[in-house]
Amino acid sequence: MQVIVTDRSGDVAEYSVSEFSDLFTQLSDEMKIDALCGGCCSCATCHIYTDESDAMYLSDCDESERDVLDGLLHVRDGSRLLCQLSLKEKMKTLKITIAQSE
Numbered sequence: 001m002q003v004i005v006t007d008r009s010g011d012v013a014e015y016s017v018s019e020f021s022d023l024f025t026q027l028s029d030e031m032k033i034d035a036l037c038g039g040c041c042s043c044a045t046c047h048i049y050t051d052e053s054d055a056m057y058l059s060d061c062d063e064s065e066r067d068v069l070d071g072l073l074h075v076r077d078g079s080r081l082l083c084q085l086s087l088k089e090k091m092k093t094l095k096i097t098i099a100q101s102e
């Protein structure tokens, strides 16, 4: 599976990942996000925007993720925490934009 990542400066990079392993582990280093809490759903430094067209393939946002997102200034439709994101269906290409820093 390919993941197309747009970083904060607008540069685009493409990564190959296994859809059977978690996206955070595979992408957090590549994407150069801070991930300060190590994926514990508390720091929001892994805040990303996903495309509406990809929503059906993505895990649902649970209450703890929603609580963290609700505290952010730059939250918008498609906002997710990469550390909480997984696929619920196979997909060929996932598009991710790294959110602005808070």
Ligand code: FES
Pocket (backbone or CB within 6 Å): 035, 036, 037, 038, 039, 040, 041, 042, 043, 044, 045, 046, 047, 081, 082, 083, 084
């Ligand atoms: S790495 Fe901290 S909330 Fe995702």
